[in-house]
Amino acid sequence: MLAYIIRRLLYVIPVVFGVALVTFILFNVVGWNSAALMLGKNATAGEIAALQEKLGLAGPLHQQFFFYLKQIVTLDFGRSFATNQKISTLILDGVIPSLTLTVPIFVIDLVVAIGIALVAAYKRNTLLDRSIVVLAVVGMSVSSLVYILAGQYILAYRLGWFPIWGFESAKYLLLPVIIGVVSGLGSGVRFYRTVMLDEMYQDYVRTAFAKGNGEATVLFRHVLKNAMIPIITSVVLSIPFLYTGSLLLENFFGIPGLGYLSVEAINSADFPVIKAVVFVGSVMYVFASVLTDICYALVDPRIKLR
Amino acid sequence: MNAPAQSLWQTAWRQLRRNRLAMICLGIIVFYAAIALFAEGTYWYHRLAEKPAPYKQVDFENRFAAPSARHPLGTDSLGRDVLLQVIQGTRIAFEVGIITSIIAIPIAIILGAMAGYFGKRVDDLIVWLYTVFDSIPGLLFILAVALVVGKGLLGVCLGIGLTTWVGLCRLIRGEYIKHRDRQYVLAARALGVGDAAIIFRHILPNILHLVIISFSLRFPGAILTEVVLSYLGVGVQGEPSWGILISDAKLRLWQGHWYELGGATAAMFFIVLAFNLFGDALRDALDPKLRTAEAKTA
Numbered sequence: 001m002l003a004y005i006i007r008r009l010l011y012v013i014p015v016v017f018g019v020a021l022v023t024f025i026l027f028n029v030v031g032w033n034s035a036a037l038m039l040g041k042n043a044t045a046g047e048i049a050a051l052q053e054k055l056g057l058a059g060p061l062h063q064q065f066f067f068y069l070k071q072i073v074t075l076d077f078g079r080s081f082a083t084n085q086k087i088s089t090l091i092l093d094g095v096i097p098s099l100t101l102t103v104p105i106f107v108i109d110l111v112v113a114i115g116i117a118l119v120a121a122y123k124r125n126t127l128l129d130r131s132i133v134v135l136a137v138v139g140m141s142v143s144s145l146v147y148i149l150a151g152q153y154i155l156a157y158r159l160g161w162f163p164i165w166g167f168e169s170a171k172y173l174l175l176p177v178i179i180g181v182v183s184g185l186g187s188g189v190r191f192y193r194t195v196m197l198d199e200m201y202q203d204y205v206r207t208a209f210a211k212g213n214g215e216a217t218v219l220f221r222h223v224l225k226n227a228m229i230p231i232i233t234s235v236v237l238s239i240p241f242l243y244t245g246s247l248l249l250e251n252f253f254g255i256p257g258l259g260y261l262s263v264e265a266i267n268s269a270d271f272p273v274i275k276a277v278v279f280v281g282s283v284m285y286v287f288a289s290v291l292t293d294i295c296y297a298l299v300d301p302r303i304k305l306r
Numbered sequence: 307m308n309a310p311a312q313s314l315w316q317t318a319w320r321q322l323r324r325n326r327l328a329m330i331c332l333g334i335i336v337f338y339a340a341i342a343l344f345a346e347g348t349y350w351y352h353r354l355a356e357k358p359a360p361y362k363q364v365d366f367e368n369r370f371a372a373p374s375a376r377h378p379l380g381t382d383s384l385g386r387d388v389l390l391q392v393i394q395g396t397r398i399a400f401e402v403g404i405i406t407s408i409i410a411i412p413i414a415i416i417l418g419a420m421a422g423y424f425g426k427r428v429d430d431l432i433v434w435l436y437t438v439f440d441s442i443p444g445l446l447f448i449l450a451v452a453l454v455v456g457k458g459l460l461g462v463c464l465g466i467g468l469t470t471w472v473g474l475c476r477l478i479r480g481e482y483i484k485h486r487d488r489q490y491v492l493a494a495r496a497l498g499v500g501d502a503a504i505i506f507r508h509i510l511p512n513i514l515h516l517v518i519i520s521f522s523l524r525f526p527g528a529i530l531t532e533v534v535l536s537y538l539g540v541g542v543q544g545e546p547s548w549g550i551l552i553s554d555a556k557l558r559l560w561q562g563h564w565y566e567l568g569g570a571t572a573a574m575f576f577i578v579l580a581f582n583l584f585g586d587a588l589r590d591a592l593d594p595k596l597r598t599a600e601a602k603t604a
Contacts, residue, residue: 018438031454141579143533145552146571153559266449266538278450281443
């Protein structure tokens, strides 16, 4: 078991290295002239060269890559081009507002979606189940942009139930959280329903029924427990995305999190910030997936420790 | 007592035809495809003839006109007809859906097939590569690619195409691992058939249904992502995509002009819904065992 955990942790190194390589190719090789893009049309060759030097975009590629690796190891990604603040500070400042938005969305979404999925699985192949499935697909087919626009316009502007914009108290988070939950519900319900129904046709479920257990007992005691494995995967793997926040929600409601930071950086072509956010987000994901694998091995003895 | 042999495709088609909802969805998809082709025609006709296209015709007298017989969906802030712009948006949505598939699907097939078929070092390398790509947060990755390549249709397509091949690749790798030791493959190898021919001529036709299912499920995702990218300003420039219509409508909504938002949303909703439902039906018909729900991109 310990050997498995160590092996799994060691695999983080090549993956993080790969992420560094991919982001390097993206921003330094494909985006070699990003310094010129950042400075605009009227920049002189000297200004561009100076900025390239500062961003580590000058010199031969291996030297640039070394510069980037040094940034990663020291966790110092330089300064934002637009605001001249330290990028590591910007990222740290953005984490808390992002989490205050995404964690409630995530938890409520999870509970509601699993609840509805259980109802659908319980009443499977009835009118109720089919209506739930159709509604879930309908919900998935509406752009998240539309949920936000309609919610903000109708609930906040027209009806005045919520503040429209800002990040001052818990009241300001209410509407973005509701919109976030509603827009994610469709795909969640559909996914968990599929997971539950996959379990419904397993042998152990038939055995449980044959022993004389009622539908509800089988569903909650047997099916839900076994369905936990795919549920854990999707839960743990979405944790890193909590930290990157929601680009659109934060932008629309003025929540100063990492999503807001990213959108600002995109609008002002602030390449160093985007590069840092992408890299840090990826590293979080890598560690979350290691955590998932370890949870698996702990929870499910069937998983072979290769 | 011999029933005529039926191929997988024939059986699947028969099952699909009996599914009324799937056939309605297919009808909607064909209808949209026809509109997209028509829009493609008007776009190129006006571009080659160097004439201003009708959907770009500015009419200041008629700004923010309400829906009428002349402008069924009203006009926008420059007096341009919204319906014509929604029709052009269909063209862009289909372009994005198709071009991103042309980029992502071959990458997924070639890498997945090589990893599964050859195993060992090749497999390690490709699994490492897709683990890396999978680790980078989706929307941010797409935005970064689109930004680095340059704003516009090419950036959007490369961004979506280069980042969304991982799921299909993983699936195909698994299938090749299952197939590589089957008897028909061993027989082909014993007859001296080369690796490339085994991969593409012998095994690939057996898993092609996965590619088709994946295509029909990724199409709506690409459309939804394009809308978000256009809203964030890295999307198509100078042409009316649905995302740009929605983004423009954002400012006008507060003044009570909802036509752009309504038109683009409705147009987008029906095609995405049709693709989602049809993709599900197709999956049930072609591969009842495959039930993994794919996550939404945006």
